[in-house]
Structures are given as C-alpha cells and as structure tokens.
Amino acid sequence: SRLEDSVKKTVADNPVVVYSKTWCSYSSEVKSLFNRLGVQPLVIELDELGAQGPQIQKVLERITGQHTVPNVFIGGKHIGGCTDTVKLYHKGELQSLLSEATNK
Amino acid sequence: SRLEDSVKKTVADNPVVVYSKTWCSYSSEVKSLFNRLGVQPLVIELDELGAQGPQIQKVLERITGQHTVPNVFIGGKHIGGCTDTVKLYHKGELQSLLSEATNK
Numbered sequence: 339s340r341l342e343d344s345v346k347k348t349v350a351d352n353p354v355v356v357y358s359k360t361w362c363s364y365s366s367e368v369k370s371l372f373n374r375l376g377v378q379p380l381v382i383e384l385d386e387l388g389a390q391g392p393q394i395q396k397v398l399e400r401i402t403g404q405h406t407v408p409n410v411f412i413g414g415k416h417i418g419g420c421t422d423t424v425k426l427y428h429k430g431e432l433q434s435l436l437s438e439a440t441n442k
Numbered sequence: 443s444r445l446e447d448s449v450k451k452t453v454a455d456n457p458v459v460v461y462s463k464t465w466c467s468y469s470s471e472v473k474s475l476f477n478r479l480g481v482q483p484l485v486i487e488l489d490e491l492g493a494q495g496p497q498i499q500k501v502l503e504r505i506t507g508q509h510t511v512p513n514v515f516i517g518g519k520h521i522g523g524c525t526d527t528v529k530l531y532h533k534g535e536l537q538s539l540l541s542e543a544t545n546k
C-alpha cells in the first residue's frame with residue numbers, strides 16, 4: 339500500500355526514526371536517551387496525525403510485528419521498543435549501531 | 443462534586459489504589475511492582491470507563507495536582523506516579539507504607 343511504502347521509505351532515508359506518542363513516558367525515555375547520546379532522531383508522533391496515526395501503527399505492525407510505541411529504527415533496521423533499545427544501550431551495542439547509521 | 447466525593451471515598455476505603463490505563467507501560471510497571479510485593483491494589487483502568495475516565499482524571503488533578511497516570515494512593519495518602527513509587531521502593535519506604543496501610 340502507499341502508506342506502507344511511505345513508512346518503508348521513511349526508515350530507509352533516515353538514520354534514526356522513532357514512532358512515538360507525545361503522552362507516553364516510554365516514548366519520552368527513548369527520545370531522551372537518543373538526545374543524551376547526541377543523536378536527533380526523526381520523531382513521528384502518532385497521536386498528532388489524526389486518523390493516520392492508527393493507520394501507521396497498523397502498517398508498523400505489519401512490517402515489524404510490533405504494535406506498540408515507541409517503535410525504533412536505526413539504519414533502516416527495526417530495533418524494537420523502549421526496553422529493547424535500553425537493553426542494547428546497556429550492552430554497549432546501541433552506540434555502535436548509531437555511529438554506523440549516522441556515518442555512512 | 444459527586445465524582446470527587448466518590449474518588450475520595452475510594453482512596454479512603456482501600457489501602458492501595460492505582461488509577462491506571464491498560465495500554466500504559468508505566469502503569470503496568472507500578473501494578474507489577476505491587477504484585478511482586480504481595481499487594482493487590484484496587485486498580486481503576488481509566489481507559490475502560492468511557493466518558494468517566496477523563497472526568498476521574500480531572501478530579502484526580504484537582505485533588506492531587508497530578509494529571510498523569512499511573513496515580514497511586516497508599517493508606518489514603520497520595521504517593522505520586524510510577525517514578526515516585528519506584529523511588530520510595532528503592533529507599534525502602536514503600537514497604538513500610540504498605541504494611542502500615544494493610545495492617546490497620
């Protein structure tokens with residue numbers, strides 16, 4: 339579908355993408371983690387897109403199997419949610435994924 | 443107002459009360475913390491109460507100054523949100539508040 343193509347293009351064209359909701363503390367946590375690491379992700383606030391928000395959330399579920407927010411992509415690769423991202427950070431792997439994605 | 447009286451009665455009559463939303467991970471965290479501590483809070487899922495949910499959330503803001511979920515009460519006393527509750531747990535104070543409230 340056109341929406342699915344647009345989501346795929348978004349995550350392919352932007353090194354770090356976070357699908358988020360403005361009121362959600364897990365989404366805030368992941369956005370502020372990236373900021374602390376000096377990274378400015380492309381943030382898409384699904385609750386600010388009217389009817390398209392839930393549609394994008396459905397597309398993301400089709401593409402990634404994940405229906406929740408936050409939904410994080412680095413270098414076009416699906417990373418997961420808040421817990422997954424924080425786990426990678428504690429393992430030291432997040433930082434290398436980020437430098438790979440932001441340096442090409 | 444009648445709704446405000448009903449909220450005040452709920453937190454007075456129940457040792458542990460959590461105003462929550464079913465989809466919210468911060469709400470889930472605080473509910474599961476209480477479960478791990480062997481406590482069964484009275485949980486009120488604001489997203490399952492139709493139009494009354496936002497009304498109760500407004501009443502809680504009037505009573506506690508807090509407009510977010512989760513909103514936690516122990517022994518009729520306003521504790522705060524997820525972060526506040528977890529902080530008290532790490533300080534060892536949560537457990538004493540809980541035993542006081544559940545033992546009278």
Ligand SMILES: N[C@@H](CCC(=O)N[C@@H](CS)C(=O)NCC(=O)O)C(=O)O
Nearest residue numbers: 364406407408419420421465466467
């Ligand atoms: N373990 C996941 C939890 C994700 C989750 O449950 N997200 C909630 C919000 S905190 C959600 O998307 N709920 C359904 C919704 O908002 O549509 C993570 O760390 O990201």
Ligand SMILES: N[C@@H](CCC(=O)N[C@@H](CS)C(=O)NCC(=O)O)C(=O)O
Nearest residue numbers: 361362363468510511512523524525
């Ligand atoms: N630091 C607070 C954060 C509370 C918060 O921002 N809650 C969000 C959901 S995670 C909220 O209530 N947003 C507005 C809403 O859902 O009505 C806590 O630990 O509880």
Ligand code: FES
Nearest residue numbers: 362364466467468
């Ligand atoms: S909505 Fe509360 S943590 Fe996401």
